[in-house]
Amino acid sequence: MSERPxxxxxxxxxxxxxxxxxxxxREAGIPVWDADRAVHQLYAEGGGAADALRELAPxxxxxxxxxxxxxxxxxxxxxxxxxxxxxxxxxLVTEDRAAFLAEHAGAALVLCDIPLLYETGAEVGVDAVLVVTAPPEVQRARVLARPGMTTEAFEHILARQVPDAEKRRRADHILDTGAGIEAARTRVTALIAELTEMRHA
Structure with a gap:
């Protein structure tokens, strides 16, 4: 039986x-499970969320x-x-993630993309956490450039999230995306090599 990822x-x-x-x-060939995508699929026709939410939010x-x-x-x-x-x-999301991990049981490394990882306690189900960060002014400019986004909505979202400084304090690995895409790619490549080597050690 192969070792789990x-x-x-x-x-x-x-x-x-x-x-x-x-x-x-993904571009580097690492299987990625996306919590947001899983929720989108659950909310779609026949996805299972409609029955779960019909009573709460008809x-x-x-x-x-x-x-x-x-x-x-x-x-x-x-x-x-x-x-x-x-x-x-x-x-329902947990079931989807379990199915993904079973499907990729033979991989050396898998990535679980979980926006509210610390907020939901999901860190207990992973081996290490990578936190992406950027300067506050970069973050704000990126978010407010999104279609339909308002300052009020941005502040509401931030209020629900663990502060960036706290995420960085609790992280095993940190990636600052403020330096641009190529710097991020270099960091990701190095991290994949490091974690794959650790897994085989």
Whole structure:
């Protein structure tokens, strides 16, 4: 029976370059599990989230899918709703992640891209954590450049997330994306080599 992969958790606050970093791992041939993508699939037609959320947020369930905009509006109206939604969705996301890990059991290294890794306690399920960071002014400019993003929405998201400084303090590895894509690629390549070597040591 082959040894299981080294599981690297990837996280970082909004606008820090997490998705770009995950893509660098994909380009290097590392299997990547994306928590956001898993949630999108669950919210889609037949994905399972509609049944889980129909009672909590009936206005957000249309047919067999969850309308993310309506769900977001419902959460903004009722601050008690989010933790109850997460309690229903989290087990479904965990099942999806377990299936991914089983599928890639023979890999040396896998990456689990989890935006709310520290917020949900998911660090207990990974072997090490990579936190992506960037200067605050870079983060703010990136986020506010997104279509439909407002300062109010940005502040609301930040308030829900563990502060960047705390994430960096708790991280096993840190990648500053403020230096540009090629610097990030170099760091990712070196980290893959380091962790793969550690796994085979």
């Amino acid at each position: 080294f599981i690297l958790g990837l996280t970082g606050s909004i606008g820090m370059g997490k998705s770009t970093t995950a893509n660098l791992f 206005g957000a369930v249309i047919g067999g899918r969850v309308d993310r905009d309506r769900l977001r509006a419902a959460i903004l109206r009722d601050e008690t709703l989010l933790p109850r939604i997460e309690a229903r969705i989290h087990p």
